[in-house]
Amino acid sequence: MSVVSTIDIKSVATRTITREAEAVASLLPMVNADFERAVQAIVETKGRLVVSGIGKSAIIAQKIVATLNSTGTPAIFLHAADAIHGDLGMIQQEDVVLIISKSGESPEIKVLVPLIRNFGNTLIAMVGNIEAYLARQADIILNTTVSQEACPNNLAPTSSTTAQLVMGDALAVVLMELKGFGSDDFARFHPGGTLGKKLYLHVSDLYVNNECPKVLSTASLKQVIVEISKKRLGATAVVDTNDQLLGVITDGDLRRMLEKSITLQLDEIKAAEIMTKHPKTIHADALAVEALDLLRQYDITQLVVTTGSTYLGFIHLHDLVREGLI
Template sequence: MKPNCKDIAQRVIAQEAAAVAALQKFVDDDFERAIALLLNCKGRIVLSGIGKSAIIAQKIVATFNSTGTPSIFMHAADALHGDLGIIQEGDVVMILSKSGNSPEIKALIPLIKNFGNSLIAICGNEHSDLAKQADIFLNTTVPNEACPNNLAPTTSTTAQLVIGDALAVCLMEIKGFKDEDFAKFHPGGTLGKKLYLRVADVFVHNEKPAVYPHQSLKEVIVEMTQKRLGVTAVIDEEQNLVGIITDGDLRRMLKKNTDIEHISAKDIMTIHPKHISKDELAITALDIMRKNAITQLVVTDNKKYSGIIHIHDLLKEGLI
């Protein structure tokens, strides 16, 4: 009988979810000691491992670095052939291993101890050499692997990753790591743009449609047509925003009125329109547009009219 893939996937997810939930009982005084050690580290966090644990160690390094905790990866096998030079005075070494008894790990432990560096073990075997000789032991024991043969690292590596994330998030919150700090380390791609791209960086490339309240309907239409944003701001003599007119406002007005000769901007404008400061993040402008089902937003600078940001601008920047 052919295996049911859905049943297998659901079993794996349930099994790994249960193992992750069970890790909560291992968050003890050693976990707090590990956080204190990492917070007071004068150097970097050097993470190491062998096999699949090495791959998880590299991911934790990436998470630490992107959240303000300087870290570096050292493969346990390469460490025995010259890469031990990575470790400097003041560094804290963190070794990941399921068994804690791999030959490379056992050979590495005394070398690190001889250097005088503190050693944290993330290990799934509390009776292993690694767990016993580490200064701090973080337990990631799991009942079994999701692999049907209980061999391929699956649940155990998930547990290691979760403990790494728990350490990183604790460090972030204790340090008060903010959005602007995160943006410093993520300047590229969509994520970076969400964190640093501001309205002022986007709307300045657009035309600046504007009319005064007394101007005629014809003048309003001409302004909107020339500036091609489907909207115009209505302003006073001091450039204060008093209203907005959109394509939709024009269509609704024309549907209601047959005599349009004497209609002016003030008769059809929407007062108190949605607007945003030019110093706000562009992603905030997108949130306002989505919540209010609009495609343009007036930009202001100290309550003065500055221009229009269009949803197409945000689309071009890759925020949508």
């Protein structure tokens, strides 16, 4: 018999998620005056927020530090064990210190706390037991007490670490909004990867690498087909002599034209007679992700790039795929 068949997998997973969701919900009353004091202390400090912990709490501390740094609040991680073995010098006079611990009674924490108190730094305790040593010694308490771990033995840090993580996110988002940290700031801090590209990559960065197919409204059908084939974007713009956009002709427009019964000879057909007027366009200064949204919205593969009504070129779905936005 398979080992996995001895338990109800869905039931156990559902129970775990339910318990952790309850732990998160129980944090709502903990967003209190102490929470506001913690935010104020971090905002007003001229130093950084030093976040420390031991065991699984140290891992949560590292994630909180990463979130704070990426959202405009300078923070560093200090492992509690390393702190008492030489790394305590990382803490500067103006820093605020946040120590994360479920029990608040870990031996390393008990050694570290008096040292920080001697330094005179503001000490914030994110703790799961407000009667613990850490809580009693702290200037400010962030209560992350949970009634039960999701672990069936009520031992492995699960609900408690989830509560710590969520409390840290709440701090980071409040600080982010207080500082007016916007999408432009976010883009500066996240220049790499897909996230960065969504925030800073513009249409103007992409369309210039493509050919710029265009014909006059008086162009013959043959000229239209040659231009579309030569520039290999599946479409051409139709413009006047001043490059003002009049319409667009795609491969699909050509196929639909040939499917219709037409009275004109093919060599008599002009671009103006088969073009789609008022095509979907996007400004060169728009974000590339906005172009992606339009392509998805209208289920098309290219957009005409303009500035005002002046034709500049095309941005194609392939450009966005190549940049990893899809």
